[in-house]
Amino acid sequence: MRDDMSLTSTHRAPRIVIVGAGFGGLFAAKAMARLSAEVILIDRHNYHLFQPLLYQVAAAGLAPSDIAWPIRSILRRQRNTSVLLDEVQAVDLAAKQVVLANERIEFDYLILATGAKHSYVGHDDWESTAPGLKTIDDATSIRRRLLLAFEQAEMCADATERERLMRFVIIGGGPTGVELAGTISELAHHTLAADFRRIDPRSAKVILVEAGPRLLPTFHPSISDYAGDVLVRLQVEVRVDCLVTHCDARGVMLGEELLPAATTLWAAGVVASPVGHWLDARTDRIGRVMVRPDLSIENYPDVFVIGDAASIRDSQGAQVPGIAPAAKQQGRYVARVIGSRVNDRATPPPFHYRHAGNWATIGRRSAVIEFPFVRLKGFFAWWIWGIAHIYFLIGLPSPLLVSFRWLWGYVTYSRGARLITGSAHTD
Amino acid sequence: MRDDMSLTSTHRAPRIVIVGAGFGGLFAAKAMARLSAEVILIDRHNYHLFQPLLYQVAAAGLAPSDIAWPIRSILRRQRNTSVLLDEVQAVDLAAKQVVLANERIEFDYLILATGAKHSYVGHDDWESTAPGLKTIDDATSIRRRLLLAFEQAEMCADATERERLMRFVIIGGGPTGVELAGTISELAHHTLAADFRRIDPRSAKVILVEAGPRLLPTFHPSISDYAGDVLVRLQVEVRVDCLVTHCDARGVMLGEELLPAATTLWAAGVVASPVGHWLDARTDRIGRVMVRPDLSIENYPDVFVIGDAASIRDSQGAQVPGIAPAAKQQGRYVARVIGSRVNDRATPPPFHYRHAGNWATIGRRSAVIEFPFVRLKGFFAWWIWGIAHIYFLIGLPSPLLVSFRWLWGYVTYSRGARLITGSAHTD
Numbered sequence: 001m002r003d004d005m006s007l008t009s010t011h012r013a014p015r016i017v018i019v020g021a022g023f024g025g026l027f028a029a030k031a032m033a034r035l036s037a038e039v040i041l042i043d044r045h046n047y048h049l050f051q052p053l054l055y056q057v058a059a060a061g062l063a064p065s066d067i068a069w070p071i072r073s074i075l076r077r078q079r080n081t082s083v084l085l086d087e088v089q090a091v092d093l094a095a096k097q098v099v100l101a102n103e104r105i106e107f108d109y110l111i112l113a114t115g116a117k118h119s120y121v122g123h124d125d126w127e128s129t130a131p132g133l134k135t136i137d138d139a140t141s142i143r144r145r146l147l148l149a150f151e152q153a154e155m156c157a158d159a160t161e162r163e164r165l166m167r168f169v170i171i172g173g174g175p176t177g178v179e180l181a182g183t184i185s186e187l188a189h190h191t192l193a194a195d196f197r198r199i200d201p202r203s204a205k206v207i208l209v210e211a212g213p214r215l216l217p218t219f220h221p222s223i224s225d226y227a228g229d230v231l232v233r234l235q236v237e238v239r240v241d242c243l244v245t246h247c248d249a250r251g252v253m254l255g256e257e258l259l260p261a262a263t264t265l266w267a268a269g270v271v272a273s274p275v276g277h278w279l280d281a282r283t284d285r286i287g288r289v290m291v292r293p294d295l296s297i298e299n300y301p302d303v304f305v306i307g308d309a310a311s312i313r314d315s316q317g318a319q320v321p322g323i324a325p326a327a328k329q330q331g332r333y334v335a336r337v338i339g340s341r342v343n344d345r346a347t348p349p350p351f352h353y354r355h356a357g358n359w360a361t362i363g364r365r366s367a368v369i370e371f372p373f374v375r376l377k378g379f380f381a382w383w384i385w386g387i388a389h390i391y392f393l394i395g396l397p398s399p400l401l402v403s404f405r406w407l408w409g410y411v412t413y414s415r416g417a418r419l420i421t422g423s424a425h426t427d
Numbered sequence: 428m429r430d431d432m433s434l435t436s437t438h439r440a441p442r443i444v445i446v447g448a449g450f451g452g453l454f455a456a457k458a459m460a461r462l463s464a465e466v467i468l469i470d471r472h473n474y475h476l477f478q479p480l481l482y483q484v485a486a487a488g489l490a491p492s493d494i495a496w497p498i499r500s501i502l503r504r505q506r507n508t509s510v511l512l513d514e515v516q517a518v519d520l521a522a523k524q525v526v527l528a529n530e531r532i533e534f535d536y537l538i539l540a541t542g543a544k545h546s547y548v549g550h551d552d553w554e555s556t557a558p559g560l561k562t563i564d565d566a567t568s569i570r571r572r573l574l575l576a577f578e579q580a581e582m583c584a585d586a587t588e589r590e591r592l593m594r595f596v597i598i599g600g601g602p603t604g605v606e607l608a609g610t611i612s613e614l615a616h617h618t619l620a621a622d623f624r625r626i627d628p629r630s631a632k633v634i635l636v637e638a639g640p641r642l643l644p645t646f647h648p649s650i651s652d653y654a655g656d657v658l659v660r661l662q663v664e665v666r667v668d669c670l671v672t673h674c675d676a677r678g679v680m681l682g683e684e685l686l687p688a689a690t691t692l693w694a695a696g697v698v699a700s701p702v703g704h705w706l707d708a709r710t711d712r713i714g715r716v717m718v719r720p721d722l723s724i725e726n727y728p729d730v731f732v733i734g735d736a737a738s739i740r741d742s743q744g745a746q747v748p749g750i751a752p753a754a755k756q757q758g759r760y761v762a763r764v765i766g767s768r769v770n771d772r773a774t775p776p777p778f779h780y781r782h783a784g785n786w787a788t789i790g791r792r793s794a795v796i797e798f799p800f801v802r803l804k805g806f807f808a809w810w811i812w813g814i815a816h817i818y819f820l821i822g823l824p825s826p827l828l829v830s831f832r833w834l835w836g837y838v839t840y841s842r843g844a845r846l847i848t849g850s851a852h853t854d
Contacts, residue, residue: 072622
């Protein structure tokens, strides 16, 4: 082995720069732990976020530190890897450099795993009234809005305004929208039910709005029907075929109808972060970079784009979805490709995506899971969902603590993270 | 009983307004659970904060929601009590009203339990460079500063500037200063030790500055010596008899000497919040209202001031200290006084303070506890401290979860709450 390495190594070890410490970037870094190379992981946050549970932070079920861990501490034993807290400004492909605010970092290989952000489909002015859920700060800001709406309703003498304050509109009927609607309705009907004196939180209205004909459009239609039924049982009002034409502080316009609501949340669409722009590369409709079968970009075989920022089709010709398992698989694949080049081994076959199913929870007793040949739903699926997510957390710190807090919350119906912090008590 | 009550009750139940849901206000409210009265608890936050553990949030050992709980959920079963999230602007003693931003609330009895805030002894401009530790937002902001200092040092090419970034000055050698110094030094020497590649966090310098001749001035001198020894063992530099003459972004001036430091924390003094001003009442040197033996104020027997906002002496003539157990006892006492008036019973004897000792932890293996006739120190005292604090949490939600997280942190030396959140990555 030692001889083999000395044959291929140049004067300095090759440097691999990874931008973004989400699932794609982090698993790429971990997969290169034993590579004789210098790995630099750059992120603008100091933590890796377990995004599938972010809606729980927004709904005050988990604390931010339950689902986010310092990147440094995850990688502390990986001596070939260093972590930089910084924000990438641009990529200089000709010079093979990543441009930061105050320095430039050279690379031999570059992995861009910068993920996606909300897309307001041309209505960026809606963002301030209808925040989306992508970051920890998004989640704590949504938590503050939700809890303050009840507090303000408790103080409010006017019945119409009180009704507006206690109406919550969620735009977008995909997994995030369904999860948010279910958990916010439970917050109102169970967790907060006995907490107020002037208002009855159970009279709050949670409305889930979907532009298409059914919820969970990527799932089988029978699952969509089931999700709708469960949400109605959780007192969520579901509106499909319903296009939002405007959002502002008063509420949401559905065609000509104004739905007065103090709190509106956006779960309707994402767009890839500015990688396409950095690379001046060909992108798809939502800004994802079109990558080659080995996830590198055209003309630059040492530059890779993975995860939500990449657009690629699987062997059946279907688009690889923007979900955590896909990003994780791509991160590991690219690590193999780079490893083969660094060690002068045979190039691996093209990236092959193994779909691990479509997953969504609906409230705290139901979930839907769709595998190619079997569909699960209900309480049993909820347990499978919980176990799979805790299993997925393994390798990251403190899954035990998260599961303990889940169990505690499940038994007591309490939500410990129900704090209104940050900018005073007006938003 | 029923007859007795009907004799004394007027058309409506008497209304008791409590301002502040710290230990004083919360325990006053809880002690009136069975009183035939309307209790209104007003706080500008929606949570009760367990302040003795706040330094752990600042040092990333605990998450905010581990030590703060929604006031509504603590009092949800207490049907005679309602909670208002609002900020008091003034008190109208003549009209017996509390003035909020948008309404006035009448009271028959008023309990002011608004606590204390930092005092910069005439140097309010120091606050932005040397934040104090009183609120959750203070703690998360200090956490951000501490963690960012290491991140910036990792990115910094200049040796002098790196040294400045890795120097942490804590001003004030009382229990808070000692606790902060010990835990920050452990953060650098253990928790972060292996996390960086360019810097060695163990070369960080934590400096504790005290103006007086010894640390922990309210304790016995032998305890002060012991605390100093433990801190030195934890690599803290202790400077007594050392007056801070100026603070700014460069660092701290000690007399004529400039100590360059990027992070300075203030633990040197508090001043009562503006109750004295609201009441136009006689206050002591640090703004606390001079109260009568039953904790009411002069000329207004139905208005009480308790906790850190009140100035009162115990039976030996010593000032009752501004600590949690004192506030708790005063809250319960005032509830008894008001209860006796509402129910037309005999007035209780004047407030008698029972001192439960002086307590402080130094790092994660030592504590000092001083009772009137016995002094404890070391690892044994640390266990007593831990058990007492968990016992103190009983009656509040989830002590189990906190103790579990402590134990986990103790065993693994990890700190789960090590997230840099909030305003970007520059402060």
